[in-house]
Amino acid sequence: MKTQNKKKIVNDPVYGFINIPHSIVFDLIEHSYFQRLRRIRQLGMTELVYPGAVHSRFQHALGAMHLMTLAIEVLKQKGNAITDEEAEAACIAILLHDIGHGPFSHALESNIVSGVSHEQLSLLLMQQINSEFNNKLQLAIELFRGKYHKKFLHQLISSQLDMDRLDYLRRDSFFTGVSEGVVSSDRIIKMLEVHNDELVVEAKGIYSIEKFLIARRLMYWQVYLHKTVLSAELMLIQVLQRARTLIAEGLIVNCSDALYYFLSNSIAVKGNDMLLNFTRLDDTDIIHSLKLWSQHSDIVLSYLAGAIINRRLLKVQLQKESFDTEQLERLRKIASEKMNISASEAQQLVFTDVVSNNAYSYADDQIHILIHGKTIDIAQASDMLNHQVLSKTVTKNILCYPKEISGFV
Amino acid sequence: MKTQNKKKIVNDPVYGFINIPHSIVFDLIEHSYFQRLRRIRQLGMTELVYPGAVHSRFQHALGAMHLMTLAIEVLKQKGNAITDEEAEAACIAILLHDIGHGPFSHALESNIVSGVSHEQLSLLLMQQINSEFNNKLQLAIELFRGKYHKKFLHQLISSQLDMDRLDYLRRDSFFTGVSEGVVSSDRIIKMLEVHNDELVVEAKGIYSIEKFLIARRLMYWQVYLHKTVLSAELMLIQVLQRARTLIAEGLIVNCSDALYYFLSNSIAVKGNDMLLNFTRLDDTDIIHSLKLWSQHSDIVLSYLAGAIINRRLLKVQLQKESFDTEQLERLRKIASEKMNISASEAQQLVFTDVVSNNAYSYADDQIHILIHGKTIDIAQASDMLNHQVLSKTVTKNILCYPKEISGFV
Amino acid sequence: MKTQNKKKIVNDPVYGFINIPHSIVFDLIEHSYFQRLRRIRQLGMTELVYPGAVHSRFQHALGAMHLMTLAIEVLKQKGNAITDEEAEAACIAILLHDIGHGPFSHALESNIVSGVSHEQLSLLLMQQINSEFNNKLQLAIELFRGKYHKKFLHQLISSQLDMDRLDYLRRDSFFTGVSEGVVSSDRIIKMLEVHNDELVVEAKGIYSIEKFLIARRLMYWQVYLHKTVLSAELMLIQVLQRARTLIAEGLIVNCSDALYYFLSNSIAVKGNDMLLNFTRLDDTDIIHSLKLWSQHSDIVLSYLAGAIINRRLLKVQLQKESFDTEQLERLRKIASEKMNISASEAQQLVFTDVVSNNAYSYADDQIHILIHGKTIDIAQASDMLNHQVLSKTVTKNILCYPKEISGFV
């Protein structure tokens, strides 16, 4: 009997071709948990501003895995010992690093499964898959958790210069059409090296790293924290919150069983039941619910749901200072009158929030540059960039309100 | 009061920037019917083979509108009279040319609203929008229908070299990553001219047209008629057919109201009711149903639905000759035994069909080349291409069957 | 003592990075014969029409070598045995395949060293380098000459799908900006295979090959045989011929010693003396001479030389039929009167010639497609292309004449 050829080539608009390097990688891609990522967009609501940004987490995971194979090849060519087993494990770990993402997780990460991060969910799902695969993912899980003795392998999966970031920055800029965000992943990977078991960048790569950091900054302000995207994401949080409230009040709120499971369980839920429901969720559960809810009798639910679906988003103001409470109350009162809703309903259509680039913090670890056999931090190696700025958490206050009252703001 | 600036610029991964040329175009984009196109993918199931191909009809419509503005500019520069009103109407017509597409319309065009083409639906919806817009779409509708006296304007909207085709070939090759399918829309547009009120191509563009035809052919065989894509599309048709049957039999089959409307009405339905339900349909209705159905007690429904969702597609054989009836019966019998299903159920898992590139027929009209003041058909102008082949309908027979019985085929 | 690192990476605008795969390749690149290729443009006079087309044969040779490393990798991955020694030899052979090109060899191949092709000169120079390199090029020379038993290795160097062609088509289209000529070298290389010791293309590559053939055709007619380029090339031939005549008549014609050697030796010269002088020639010898000659007292020499330098090229007419002798005589007479030159001088400013795409013949060998274990020719495998047209020699008659008499043609 002929064995199935699993060394497939996948077409990818970003890199041209992606080779599936190991047959276990092929099998993991076929797993329904991984296939689910086809139905979860990488950038959620961003598509409402950048129509091209409809790429899925499925593509991103493949892309990051592709970069991993390139990085491992470069590091091996430079004389760093990496066994075939380690290479395979690194590919698996990066392939599955985002498997715990739920729908619209930019916005909803802490709203669907409260108190559980997507990294924790990824780990739980990897462990489950591991048992299905006779523990063949053991080393991959160790790498993912940073428990393996070769630290640089973990850094390829999770660090300032990990393959996740290199892929998503490049892919997101590609699909949004914000071509200035494009990162030369090729060039950065060619300049990776290992020094004292740490992933470092060769000295001549310093300008490329400067450019990487600037491109990333550009993507944050032009894409990830674009105010219209923020508006849509905050509305999504509000609408789910409203649904949760209505359910708690005993009202009928239609949605898929899996989503209902999470909306009707307000406390953090764990265990197999939760995980099972979680793996059934994807973007269509949300969109489908929004379409249903746009016809709901609850005015807040239907307003928000319809507004997202038809892209009649709340207006946004962004400022450094927090918004004045009195002004907020005044606006709510006007909304209440103009739109014929109660005071408490107005609170869900006129609200403030605080966003920071924390979610994408670049402060946690460092990019090390290798100069004459010593490593120094990019902040020291580069005299050009203001690294205080790069690492600083920028906090902005947001005020959202319906178009209907925009004359009063 | 400040007027809203409607001359927006949209980022597009294919063309970089798209300018919204007229304020009515901006208003049409904001219409919920047009926003619906965000939720309908251009290539439906193709994403199961080409993971990048998740682009929406929304993007495509914007892209085709962009090419229209370029084409009009070129034609005007060459001295052809086009009024501002005509230019605007041409932009509107191309923007809305696909507004009548439903979910997965590659596969489902005649399956959801039976007997009504997407062009007819587009026209119905345009007329409805027209009345909302105080008849400002009148000229656009005339152009769309080919009723306007300047024939070339209609040809920019619908012909062998229309802006629809130029955009979708380029966009589809871009997002699939099949870079060889890329068509130089820039170059072809630069070579457009009007002669005797017909859209023609200047003589020096002949090689570009040859390349366009070859690229198109490549896209058909490598993408549009890729056998795995065909398998998924045929499965989708089967699963909807099965749902329809079960509903007719009085069984409970959950899905959205809008979809249920079409599944429970077997005869062609028309009128406002139909149109209203149609405008509520998008890809998520289908995907959501498939997810529900994959848990259904009907074995055929759940098998097909689950198989699409988890990409465990039916195996496919393609051949020129029709498949032997006896072989088909034999395979169905094996399936029935192996999978513990009835004979009639086996018919929906083991089946044959016929596909042809008719759907994308290139025979209907011609590409005219302008040589020394006369126009001749590309088939004559080019000694290179075999135009019998280009215009011939290629018919292929398909056999689909479950993996479970692949050892017996 | 530290050994020099010869595994360099070269930046290339077409492919991004080119790795130098073997240290002998590095040493060959450093050889003055190879460095000479920096001063020989790939497309000679083409730059007068396509200003970007100033790329050198140096780049092309590196690019072809790069594709060779990719092709060998692909073939090895598919299980074809290729030793390290063979791989290195194939890289050397393709690197040096054009080393025998002289300046403007598109036009001048048979005019500088009459009766000796650039392939013969390449071989002579390879042999000379071989003796300098202690016979380390022996296998490369065997491959180059087609004397090695693994025929497919020669075909990678010289055949319808050799790495030379794949690089030059892609590179020429890149630098001319004729983006439609772009060939997907990546994709074609991925589809190469060896069957019965012959280089073949996998069946699924058939559309890519069709597109390759069409793109090549487009490049021929839009670039290589562009009539303005032809005019400049024919003028170059005429001006050298004129210089040769004047030298033969004993007049003083300044130019570099190396060029003078060839202009004053009318019969085919061979041996080391010729080779030494040949290796001193490059584009600057020609350009420098043209600049000098544009001040020469001989009216034909100065007219033609100045016209090339300042891009005041002869006008061109192209037609299938040969030009009428009487018309030619008439035009010469007018030129003689208008420009105050003798009848014989007029013959060098008003002349006809015949060009054919022979120089780039695609008839000599075949592209084989591997279908179900058998190879068939692309002409049979593809029902689409008219292969008679592809393989046919197209002959065109050219009439060149000075702008000064263009009112009389």
Add this chain to the structure above:
Amino acid sequence: MKTQNKKKIVNDPVYGFINIPHSIVFDLIEHSYFQRLRRIRQLGMTELVYPGAVHSRFQHALGAMHLMTLAIEVLKQKGNAITDEEAEAACIAILLHDIGHGPFSHALESNIVSGVSHEQLSLLLMQQINSEFNNKLQLAIELFRGKYHKKFLHQLISSQLDMDRLDYLRRDSFFTGVSEGVVSSDRIIKMLEVHNDELVVEAKGIYSIEKFLIARRLMYWQVYLHKTVLSAELMLIQVLQRARTLIAEGLIVNCSDALYYFLSNSIAVKGNDMLLNFTRLDDTDIIHSLKLWSQHSDIVLSYLAGAIINRRLLKVQLQKESFDTEQLERLRKIASEKMNISASEAQQLVFTDVVSNNAYSYADDQIHILIHGKTIDIAQASDMLNHQVLSKTVTKNILCYPKEISGFV
């Protein structure tokens, strides 16, 4: 009689197509002074490190002119008054801004025509062309000189964000293959605006400007000041200096008449004679001389000339501190012994120099950002970049020496 169509389209690898917008621009391109730019490479010796970087100043001038037409279109669309005459003049001025460049002017600017900058030469040549064109270049010359009352038009020609810079950064990165240097000229141009008669950038363009500055910095250190390029350029200066010395000593040094004119006139020469000779110079004069000189009996002349031609460049050390005089003397002594040359000859093979990025100073004027109706400098607008670093002159000391003594350094 049919008028010649001068609204040509030129293919350009960087922008695709370049339209010739005015017929006078066409005529200027045909002028022999402008055609001369075909024979002057934009980046001189850089091609020895980046083989693709053989693009000419001709292309760059066309490219900058193309960007000018785009910028003018954008500014007009935003409501800034620009007459057709001004638009034409701006195109002419940018087209001719580099017409005063001589061969290898990166290196040789002050060495061929000492004491005269290329801007002065450009002005002299423009004035000469102006009189040939019946003063039709008058306004263009005013713009070029900054004498016109609309200051922003001059800033499009010469400022921190002029079309010259936008084109050369993009073009140089394109041809070197240093893709990270790519500047989004499209995007920056879209964000240009005029405020108080000054060219400014809209607030939302701030991240693009940051990226522009970083990309520029990257190009400086990776390309323009690459140490191997510096080595070749310094050698070129030395070899011309040596030729000048030998000529002054009465020795025979062959080269073209035009070059001899400059080498034999040590003091600054002006007037028509100089200008005439200058317009005859191009890169081939230098390369041709180097080839001749590589056979010269003077050991320094032939060593340096041959070394450039065959790319056997002097070794380079770069450091912040100036080199120790004793070390220098020691090395010269060793060179003198090892290479059998005199002490004074050794001074031209072992030498130090100082380079700074002054030549490309970014300090002279500012980039203004328009925020809420006020302009502030980018240094204030961006909290990210260290503008002291950007504007600081970086000075480096260079030591060059022959490979032959590299063991002793």
